[in-house]
Amino acid sequence: MTILQLLKQSDKFNTTKLVVRELDQEDKDYWVGFVDDDSKSFDVHIWLKGKQIVNMTCDCTESDNDLCAHRVCMLQAVNQQISGVKKPSKNNTLTKKKTSTKKLTPSALLLQETGQDQVYTWLLELFKKNKEVEQEFMLTFRKKEQLSYTVQDIEKIFDDIHKAVFGRRKSADAKDMKKYVDLLTLALKPVQDFMTMSMTKPICLEIYQYSAKRLYLLERQINYNSTRIETFAGKFADFYSLSILNIKDQTEQGIIIKNLFSTLYDSTDYHLETMSLELLVKLFSQLNDKSIKQAFSSEIIKLLKYFNKKNRFGEDVEQLYFFLIVLINTDDFKDNYHLFKPIRFENQYNLLFLEHLLVHDIELTQKYCLEIMDSNYHPFYNTPYIEILTEIYITTENYKGLAKLKATNFLTDPNLEDYLFIKQHLDDQNIFTKFRTKVLSTLRNSFSYYNDDNSNVELYFDILHSEQNYKKMLEVLNNDIPQTIIYCYAEQLQKENPLCFLNKVLEIGQYLTFNQIVEPKLADFITKHYSKEQITQAFKKYTANRRSLNELILNMIKEDNK
DSSP: OBHHHHHHTOTTSOOTTOEEEEEEEEETTEEEEEEEOSSOEEEEEEEEETTEEEEEEESSSSOTTSOOHHHHHHHHHHHHHHHOOOOOOOOSOOOOOOOOOOOOOHHHHHHHHSOHHHHHHHHHHHHHHOHHHHHHHHHHHOSOOOSOOOHHHHHHHHHHHHHHHHTTOSBOOHHHHHHHHHHHHHHHHHHHHHHHHTTTSHHHHHHHHHHHHHHHHHHHHSBOOOSHHHHHHHHHHHHHHHHHHTOSOHHHHHHHHHHHHHGGGOOSOHHHHHHHHHHHHHHHHHOOOHHHHHHHHHHHHHHHHHHHHTTOTTSOHHHHHHHHHHHHHTTOHHHHGGGOOOOTTOHHHHHHHHHHHHHHOHHHHHHHHHHHHHHOSSGGGGHHHHHHHHHHHHHTTOHHHHHHHHHHTGGGSOOHHHHHHHHHHOOOHHHHHHHHHHHHHHHHHTOOTTOSOOHHHHHHHHHHHHTTOHHHHHHHOSTTSOHHHHHHTHHHHHHHOHHHHHHHHHHHTTSOOTTOOOOHHHHHHHHHHSOHHHHHHHGGGOOOOTTSHHHHHHHHHHHHHO
């Protein structure tokens, strides 16, 4: 339902006494704010998709599935924000600008009347009770900004804001998180200005790393559901990466990148390592300069050599995936592919690695594919590696290897073409005999008239037909075999053993079993290839129930006698 449609249906709600406060668009289609009535304030969230309403929540007593006056009031405010204010039409008529006659609020009038000493005393008492207000006052009215900052300064900023907003509490609501982010934005503004002017100094990286880590670890200190911290951290990372990219001196850029990579050598600080990697990924995706990209590649090659030497390869798959992309992008993979290895169960990384390794080293690619397939628990995950090996065997004309591969994985996608290929190129007859026995046994065990899919029955009979083994076909005929498939081989089976085939058909045709379809062509075949006496004699052992194949055969004989 659209915003306007819902508002038209919400006339029963009186919103005239409600006030929307701190309306904020956190994301493209996500709005948050507070709706105040005479005595209470309610936290309202609205999710949109264009002008379609996806979801609305309010912490009043109404359930999420019902509308409330607070949600309607908030929706009206969002609609006004989205619609905007219409611009006045342009004309040549001069209009006199009206003087504002806005009336002062009672609080403003009282502030004018109250003496400075009284206000000063009152604010001191307020600051004791409300640390958030005190912190905002200090950040807003400070006399001058610092010319430089240290990590200790940033630590104090975070500690003061944390204490002002949360105190000793371990949980926070949306209002708390908004206040925290607002204060942090205000406090870090001069810090960011300092960082912009001093980006080449090592202290900027230290400040960024400390700030990012504090934001990352906040969820361990405070229980909250808001996405504001994640959004703020993302914007802070964007600011820092953009500031690095704006450095004109490529040598200075290279030093910062080298310092970021240096944090990846130490595996003891997981959070620092993760944040550095995320920043490097962001930087590389925005880089256009080939020489800086080459600096990334050089640092990664050093890291990979260090990881392999220390037996630390594969500890962080996301890290390795990024390293692989960089070396492929800079064309350094061809000379350094030996620094990479497959990682068990990490298919996305493995497939990208093998795809490019195949161009440079076919034998190693084949070796890795076989190792991965041996380690996988489920054959389903082998499919992409089978495709790579198939390409290798066809390219190298290794049909024996391809036959072994197809035989090993035949039952994941059984088909006659692969079976005949295996039979032709698998030179060890003992291995093929075991393979054939396993395939026919597995297919035979899957027969059931409950199954809608008869592909295994068809393949089983196709294989026996390719071997002209009609004796075996006669042995397995029963109600599990669809009559349409029996008819396909009726001529060969009738020639193999006429009496046996007739008895098998009449035994199968006594009843119309579940999921079984009577095949008129099979009934017609019986009446044309056997005499009335043969059929009548055979019928002494079988019945002909209603709507069964046998009933159809008897009816055809009666029609012929007329």
